[in-house]
Amino acid sequence: MSTAERSILARGADTVLDGGDIDRLDTRLSQALTGAAHPVAVGVLPFSTDPAGGEQGTDRAGARFVLPRELWSAAPAHGAAAQRATRGVPVPAEVTPIPEPEGHRAAVQRALTALGEGDLRKVVLARALDISFTADVDPACLLHNLVRDNTGGYTYAVELPRPADGSPGPRSLVGASPELLVRRSGTRVSAHPHAGSAPRSADADIDRRNAEALLGSAKDHAEHAMVTEAVVAALRPLCRRIDVPPAPSLMSTSTMWHLGTAITGELRDEGISALRLAAALHPTPAVCGTPTPAARSLVGELEPFERDYYAGAVGWVDTAGDGEWAVAIRCAQVAERSLRLYSGGGIVAGSDPDAELAETSAKFQTLLRAMGLDLRL
Numbered sequence: 485m486s487t488a489e490r491s492i493l494a495r496g497a498d499t500v501l502d503g504g505d506i507d508r509l510d511t512r513l514s515q516a517l518t519g520a521a522h523p524v525a526v527g528v529l530p531f532s533t534d535p536a537g538g539e540q541g542t543d544r545a546g547a548r549f550v551l552p553r554e555l556w557s558a559a560p561a562h563g564a565a566a567q568r569a570t571r572g573v574p575v576p577a578e579v580t581p582i583p584e585p586e587g588h589r590a591a592v593q594r595a596l597t598a599l600g601e602g603d604l605r606k607v608v609l610a611r612a613l614d615i616s617f618t619a620d621v622d623p624a625c626l627l628h629n630l631v632r633d634n635t636g637g638y639t640y641a642v643e644l645p646r647p648a649d650g651s652p653g654p655r656s657l658v659g660a661s662p663e664l665l666v667r668r669s670g671t672r673v674s675a676h677p678h679a680g681s682a683p684r685s686a687d688a689d690i691d692r693r694n695a696e697a698l699l700g701s702a703k704d705h706a707e708h709a710m711v712t713e714a715v716v717a718a719l720r721p722l723c724r725r726i727d728v729p730p731a732p733s734l735m736s737t738s739t740m741w742h743l744g745t746a747i748t749g750e751l752r753d754e755g756i757s758a759l760r761l762a763a764a765l766h767p768t769p770a771v772c773g774t775p776t777p778a779a780r781s782l783v784g785e786l787e788p789f790e791r792d793y794y795a796g797a798v799g800w801v802d803t804a805g806d807g808e809w810a811v812a813i814r815c816a817q818v819a820e821r822s823l824r825l826y827s828g829g830g831i832v833a834g835s836d837p838d839a840e841l842a843e844t845s846a847k848f849q850t851l852l853r854a855m856g857l858d859l860r861l
C-alpha cells in the first residue's frame with residue numbers, strides 16, 4: 485500500500501489467517517503477532533462480512549490476513565514510479581460490461597422507486613467491467629502505474645484467497661482509493677469519508693465548473709451527509725472527543741472530484757484495534773447505503789454480480805493495535821488473463837440514471853488509465 489505519507493511492502497507469508505468473524509480474527513491476530521518476525525499484519529476485508537465468508541467449503545469471499553516474511557516501510561513510492569510501465573498490461577481481447585449500460589440505468593431507476601416506498605434513503609449501486617486478455621496481466625505493473633497516477637489516497641495490491649470453486653491461479657485486488665475508512669495511532673482515530681462526485685476534465689474551465697457544481701449540489705451534499713452521520717454515529721461511543729468539520733471539503737483524484745470530510749477523534753479505550761474500528765464502521769453508506777440492512781438487501785437484488793472484495797477494505801494492523809484501512813474502491817480483481825473492474829455510485833432522491841451511469845464510467849477511468857486503455861463506456 486502506498487499513501488502520501490509512506491509505502492508498506494509485505495512479501496511472502498509466515499502465517500495466513502482466513503475467516504469471516506472479525507472479532508475472532510482480531511484475537512487470533514494479536515496472538516499471532518506476539519513473537520512474529522515483523523510487528524505488522526496486512527489484510528483485506530470483503531464487502532460482505534458474513535461470518536461464513538472464508539470458512540472452508542463456502543464460496544463467500546472472506547477476510548484474510550498475512551503476517552509477512554519480509555516487510556519494508558518506506559517513503560511514498562510515487563517518485564520511484566515516475567516512468568510508466570507498459571509491459572505487463574497486454575492488449576484486451578474482449579470487454580464485457582455487467583450489466584450493460586441500459587441495465588445499470590434500469591437498476592438506478594428501480595432504486596429511485598425503492599427510495600420513494602420505504603425507509604431507504606440511499607443505496608450505492610455498482611457495475612463491473614470484465615476484460616479478458618490473450619496473455620497474463622501483471623498486477624505489479626498495474627500497481628506501478630496506479631502509484632504513478634495517484635499521488636494522494638491509498639494505492640494498493642493485495643493477494644486474495646483462492647476461491648472455493650477450485651479456480652486455478654493467484655488472484656489479487658489492485659486499486660487506488662481516495663477514501664480512508666479508519667486510521668488508529670495510539671488513542672488518535674481518523675476517518676475521511678468520501679461521497680458526492682463529479683468527473684475531472686482536461687479542459688481547465690470545464691474542470692473548475694464541475695468542481696463548483698459539485699460544491700453547490702444539494703443532492704451531493706445530502707448523499708455525503710449520510711456517510712458522515714453514520715461514521716460519526718459509529719465512532720462517537722468509542723471516543724472521548726470527536727471533531728467533525730461543519731461542511732465537507734472538495735477533494736480530488738486524477739480522475740474525480742469528491743466531497744470529503746476529515747473526522748478525527750480521541751479514543752476512550754486504546755484496547756480497540758484498528759481492525760475492530762474498521763469492522764465497526766464497515767460498510768459505510770459510501771459503499772452500501774442508509775439504512776444499512778435495507779440498502780444491503782437492495783444491492784444484492786439489483787447488482788448482477790458478487791462484490792467479493794470490491795467495497796471492502798484493505799489495510800494493516802500492528803502489535804499495538806494501530807493500523808490504517810482504506811475503502812477498497814477504484815479497483816480491479818486480477819486473475820491471470822482476466823480483470824474485473826468495479827465502479828459504483830450513491831443513489832439518493834434526485835439522482836438521475838444517465839448521470840449515475842456517466843459517474844460509474846468516469847470512476848472506471850482510474851484503472852483504465854493505469855492499463856493504458858482509452859475505453860469510453
Ligand SMILES: C=C(O[C@H]1C=CC=C(C(=O)O)[C@@H]1O)C(=O)O
Nearest residue numbers: 678679680681770827828829830
Ligand atoms: C462506491 C464508489 O465511490 C464512493 C466514494 C466516493 C464517492 C462516491 C459517490 O459519489 O457515489 C461513492 O460513495 C466507487 O468508486 O465505486
